[in-house]
Amino acid sequence: MSTFLGMPATAPRGVGHLRGDEPFPAAAHRALADEQLRNNLRHATTTIRGKSGRVIAELPDWQELRSAGSAIKADVLSRLPDLLEELEARVVERGGVVHWAADANEANRIVTELVRATGSERVIKVKSMATQEIALNEALEAAGIQPVETDLAELIVQLGQDKPSHILVPAIHRNRSEIREIFLKAMPGVDPALTDDPPVLAAAARKYLRETFLSTKVAISGANFGVAETGTLAVVESEGNGRMCLTLPDTLITVMGIEKVVPTWQDLEVFLQLLPRASTGERMNPYTTMWTGVTPGDGPQDFHLVLLDNGRSAVLADPRGRTALHCIRCSACLNVCPVYERTGGHAYGSVYPGPIGAVLSPQLTGVEDNASLPFASSLCGACFDACPVKIDIPSMLVHLRNQAPHPRSERAAMRAAAYTMERPKLYARAQRAAKLARIAGRRGLGLPLGWNEARDLPEIPEQTFRDWWASR
């Protein structure tokens, strides 16, 4: 018997890529030791930051656009069920089929069965965070279907049997000589004389992908936006490989997170300005592909839309946390984050790394399952300023920290500190005791050793301020 307690379910365990194998500090430890990785990251994030900053500065109404984006998203979340039903009705009217997937297991099963029904043993894929989140590639492979990523960076990750480390630039942690090695080892039909010259590498990928595009009958995509009033789906990208997938095959299956719906076509105007400038630093993304159901004689003749929840309803149920669903996956917050810049994406354990990952992943899985992530931030606030839809990530981190389980010793120390600070006389005595403890050679401040490894503790002064004031 199922007991519905009124609380929507979080993303299930054992499937998908939302949970890491180890806590953030342990995973960060390895990344921090990797000099090459840190150089790759610093170089890439600094470059994107600069480019993005320049094109954003060109728009006089950037702050108004951010507010508009945020307001549209808030409106969407306030009437999500209605908008999704509207989207469903319009897609069906135009000859598409809509499937509802409560979680990763259900979505993977639906997509796998749809591909099986076509008889195809290979699918081409448009870069999509939703399908990574649910580990669709792994599910397809288990069913004997070969998924081929067609986004260049995603292909590099796939061929390298690696994990993506950035929302937008999944191979950001790789440099070109590493990419050459990966191609030589894993790309079918690659020229053994391959060099690490970027145009040469791109040409090799193009040749391989062209053949694959022309010989594969099924494509799987995500969606950046789904327009409720018309049933139109939209994918924005830079390479055009996505457009090949979205237009050439007979069957197109789109997996869309339920928060990606927008009410009207007009709303796209706001996001199509915000997204490219914030994410790649382009004024306009080079390819915007939109399709509405099925158009006889043009494009895929069989279209399926899979609407994915996988914990999103649980996020929506938390009024303080729900703005994480505003996210348009532009990755601006990653590029400005000083923690991400040093640790890279793998340290976060989830397909959603960086600041947004630190708030979204624990919400999708339940905070217990990603308990170290809300602490993987210095709360510097750079992400909030960068976010094109104004998600107050620092406040949300604090909110989630208050839901996270705490080690017993930490709880005791915090309680003791609060108890003392509630009582000014006791507090003044504790200040003096701290000095005595220091003189006695103990770690009077109770700071764990990690601190002392890189920094000297300040000398405890002769006299506290309050004693000085009293003696004036």
Add this chain to the structure above:
Amino acid sequence: MRIALFATCLADTLFPEAAKATVRLLERLGHEVVFPFDQTCCGQMHVNTGFQRDAVPLVKRYVSTFDPFDVIVAPSGSCVGSIRHQHAMVAADAGEAGLAARAEDVGRRTYELSELLIDVLQVEDVGARYPHRVTYHPTCHSLRMIRVGDKPLRLLRRVRGLELVELPAAEQCCGFGGTFSVKNAETSAAMLADKMTAIVSTGASVCTAGDASCLMHLGGGLSRRDAGVRTVHLAEILAST
């Protein structure tokens, strides 16, 4: 003007010079400074570490201690940020609507030092003299939480003898982040290392900021590295003659 001083627990205990300098400076400018002894800590550490409920009595204490004053100053952008942006939330979450409203109100009357000087007392030249080469680190909470903007720089530019040098990548976090520097000590140290490199590259002999906490972290690192750069709180520079 009668100004109440919130010394902050950190300055009170570990960096009394920053609080003393605040008093000296304000008195020199002709104001009366009051130090209510009932004050302790703003509770930011508890809120930001995930012990929000333990911070409720600290919010109450702050509000009842400082409610009687029209103008309150703290030599810490971070604590002012917490008072202004977290106290009302902590009270509201605890179901104390009355306290939340009072906290909001007291928060509006609580200023960081450079805000007090420029916005309230309307003084840019505080008559200080400090003949050193100085670089300024705009701490994250001063910069992005309470948005002090260029106020500290405007004050520093009027200090006699002071040579102000620009800090490269100034807006990047120094890696302190309160308990972040304990829970993620290695990541914090990596951020600190880059910040120190930037500071040393300026050739300054003094690095200043409006937050004792970030200066403790930076100063601890610079001391370990033996970098020949001292950290000095903004209040101490403005108070020196």
